[in-house]
Amino acid sequence: AHVPSKDCIGWPHRCVCRPSHGESVDVSQKLERPLPSCSQAGWGARWEVPQIPEIVASSGGISVQSSDISEIAQCVSRNSFPAPNITWHKNGEQLQAEEKTVKITATRTRESSGLYTVSSTLFAHVTREDRHSLYHCTVHYHLQGQQRALESPRVNITVFYPAEHVKLQVVSSSNPVKEGDDVQLVCEADGNPAPVFSFYKRELEGNWQDLSSLADTNSGVLDLHDVNKNSSGFYRCRTLDLDDLRELEEDVELFVNWKPRIVAVSSPLFVRQDEMVTLTCKAIAYPPPSVHWSINGTTHEYVENRRVASNLTVRVSHELLRAGAMCRVSNELGVIEEHIQLLDQKTPESKGVIIVAIIVCILVVAVLGSVIYFLHKKGKIPCGRAGKQDM
Secondary structure (H helix, E strand, C coil): CCCEEEEEEEECCEEEEEECCCCCEEHHHHCCCCCCCHHHHCCCECCECCCCCEEEECCCCEECCCCCCEEEEEEEEEEEECCCEEEEEECCEECCCECCCEEEEEEEEECCCCCEEEEEEEEECCCHHHHHCCEEEEEEEEECCEEEEEECCCECCCEEECCCCEEEEEEECCCCCECCCCEEEEEEECCECCCEEEEEEECCCCCEEECHHHEECCCCEEEECCCCHHHCEEEEEEEECCCCCCEEEEEEEECCEEEEEEEEECCCEEECCCCEEEEEEEEEEECCCEEEECCCCEEEEEEECCEEEEEEEEECCHHHHHHCEEEEEEECCEEEEEEECEEECHHHHHHHHHHHHHHHHHHHHHHHHHHHHHHHHHCCCCCHHHHHHHC
16 A cells, blocks of 8 residues: 655645655545545645746737737646746736736636646737847745745747838948949848838939849848949838838948049140140049159149049150150059150141242242233333344
C-alpha cells in the first residue's frame, strides 16, 4: 500500500495524497465517512505550487487606429492549490483595469485531480510605442505562510501604425558615385505594415517623371544600372498608406561624377604679333574641374553648375605663334587637354598690299596715257611721220 507523506492536498469531504513515489492516491475512499479535511484523518495538508505560467501573445497584428480594445495575450497556470491570482505587466509595470483602456478577464477551473487551472486574458488599446513593449503575466500564490510569485516569459505583439516619416537615400558600392556604377535608391518609411512606394525624377522643365515601373514598390527600392551624367538630378519617393490614404514624400539629389569633357576652344585664332588676345577654353565635368594653361597670362574663370569657362589674356609673341597654347582640364576622375592654334595675319595682309599697289600702278598708267593723248591732240607732240620726212 502507498504510505502517504505529509504532501497531501485536502478540502472538505475529500483527501488526495501524494506519496513520495508513485501516483496520487485518493485516500478519501478509505475513510468510513467524509471528513472536513485530510488532517483530521491523519493526513498532512499541503499547498500545491503552480506551474510556471504559459503566455500566448495575440497572433494577429493590432492597429493603433482601432476603436475597440484588442486582445493582447492569454496567460494560463496549471496544477495549483489553492487557486492562485494572475496579474499583468507591461515593461515591468503592473497593469490595472481601466475603463475603455485596459480590461482583464480571469477564469478558474478545478480539475479532476482537485488542483486548479487558472487563466487570464489581457485586453488593451495600443500606441505605436507599444511595438517595443514587452508583456508578461505573474502567478501569485502562498507557500508556508509566504507570498510567492512565478513569472511567464516576455512576449511582444505586432502593432500596425501609419508612417510618420519617410527617408530616401542613395546606396552605391563606390563613393562617390561615378559613371558606369550601379546605384540603388532606397526608400524607408516608419509605418507598419510598409506603405506602397512610388518613385519620380525631376525633369528640366520642372515636371516629375514617374519611374515606379522600374522600382519594387513593395520594398521601396529603385535600381539604376550603368549610370551616367544624365542620371544626375533630383529623385522623389512618395508613400501611400492604404489604411488612411496618407501620403508622405522625400527628395534626394543624385550626383554622378564623370571625367572632364572640353566642349569649346578658340582655335584656330588669327592674331597679330605683339597684340593682346584672349584664349577661351570651356569644359564640363563633375566634380567641377580645374583649368590650367601651358603659358602664363591673366586668367578669369566662370563656373556655373557643372560647366567651367576659362579665359586667358596674353600678348602674342613669336614663340606663342610657333607653339600655340595648351588647355588642360582635370578633376578627380581624369584629365583632358586641347591645343589652341594661333595664326599670324601678316600673310593675308601683304597680299592685300600687293593688290592695292597693282591697282595704283594701273591707275597711274591710265592717267599718263590720257595726258599723252591730250598733248598729242593739241599738237604739242610732233607726229612721228613728219619726223621721218625731215630725216
